[in-house]
Amino acid sequence: MTLAEAFVHLLTPNGFGIMLVGVALGISVGVLPGITAGMLMALTLPFTFHMSSVDAVSLLTAMFVGGVSGGLITATLMRIPGEPNAIMTCLDGYQLARRGYPGRALGLGNSSSLVGGILSWAALVLLAPPLASIAVSFGPFENFAVIVMALILISSLSEGSFLKGLSAGLLGMLVSYPGIDESSGIMRLTFGITAFEGGFNNLPVILGMFAISQVVADALNIEGQASAIRATMRGVFVSVRDYIVHGWNMLRSSLIGIWIGILPGVGATVASIVAYTTAKNLSRKPEEFGTGSEEAIVAAESANNATTGGTLIPILTLGIPGGLTDSILLGALVIHNLQPGPLLFKNNPEIVNTIFATHLVAHVAMFVLMTFGIAVFARLMQVPRAFILPIVIVFSVLGAYGLNNRPFDIWVMLVFGLLGVLLELARVPLAPFVVGLVLAPVAESELRAGLMASAGSFMPLIERPVACSMLVIATILFVWPFVRVWRRLAPASRNQTP
């Protein structure tokens, strides 16, 4: 399936319907209290087994796009980020809405999201194929080195605590090991428990970590359902003049979003913060930021939607997720027996082209739905959590059970839900855990395959330039947090010397 054929498929009733449902659900979870895009994608995964891979990928990509966008509504009308990436929109979107312009705030945010999405699509389509054609020449040693680098990168770059991030990644790797060792056929780490012989499936683990722990968090905050400003259509339609006035800001913030999206582990939240801060620093009216500034809304919303294309580039070309929701998308591809990475372009071009086409069409659909359906989506904010949360648990249970029809997976999901709560309470980032879980088997099989070919020699890891460069980058990233701490402490100890 070529890119043109993928677009044509999206125009068929089936293709269009699936994409539209994905976008609508994605927007809805941004609005619905207690559900996040990551949770929606995890919950949907088991039901995509009944679809073709093309439709499943289209649905999840559309949810991914819709999920990034939907947080705008609660951020503007309730000052609550429906998704974490809408945190900066809360500051000015809500203030503009409170001054009597909710439609204007939503319209500007929505239009900026569209521009950010389209520009990031262009980056995705232009950058991903050449990068994949380079990556396809990688052998097992290079692939292993890329995964090591990704794990350290995602632990060190973004999450605030290298120790916690890396330990979460290693913990995720350990979870992937019980069961039959595929290379040797030897049963390992089952502790004599029959149910462990099948290993832990990724799906119940991911469902537990995201769906169950979010339900617990929502139950904890059950009293916190806030009142919302009423949404109106007045000002929702943005004029051509607005695009001209805010054009440079949209372009700059989108480029920031694309670039940050490409970096593993950083994600849409950081992109919107960086774009917001940049817009404020370059603004002629920085004092208006935080009081309902249009520039602020444009910057934050362009940037967070622009990450969607950027973040798909490392997933598709190297099999490395950019952030947490993306790591669920990565898990989804693996669960559908698709190996993300350069070979996806060669073996499953229909999947790559479906992702490309859906990414663009979903942004347009998101824009239309959010423009004309704003009143409907706004009403979802008032659905009581007492009805939503138990249903989420039932869906999670059915999703985990439906995978193999074994009750063990339900218990796995619940236990990992508890672990997710503990990790969140300890402020341990979850993204490295999922990356470790999903990529550990690949890293192991690649290195073992490489070593079998090299008669047990590790030298190719040093002799092959790409593998060596990746490992050097990984080493620098590993050492850098310690150097930073040492440099911070050294002047202090010098000052204390008499």
Next chain:
Amino acid sequence: MQPSGATRVAEFSYVLLILAVAGIIWHAASALPPAPYDPLGPKTFPLWVSYGLIALGLVMLARLLFRRSLGQAAQSMVIGLEDAEGNYERRPWVAVLTLTLAFAYAAGLSFRSIGFLPATAVYLFLSGIILGPIERRRVVVVAIFAVVAAVILDIVFRAIFKLDLN
């Protein structure tokens, strides 16, 4: 920023958990046999990872004992677990009960004699009750919701998704 008391307790629990898990994996992996023609065999990766985890766990434990910060995740995908987002009272017992009910629901489904439909209806009813004020009118609404939702879920998952729910 200094972490709260709850975060410190969670951090201690997390560090002890990873040390325990890594220790158990290290012990179990050490006993695995080598594989023919495979330089690494099935035990090397679990051992490497458990060494790394033990090292990180000890560093984190030392920092905690010396009251040094471990840092914290800059972003969270589980919203509202660590900080209240508004001016309202948090309900820890509701969270605990919600989780307990989920475990009870899983146990109920594991005893296949109970059946999906009654187990789900009872679960939805009890969860709906604890997640809001107990008022007569609300109890009736939640009961109707529980029964209707359970029936719809039963039909959808049996008929469309062909799940074996017995």
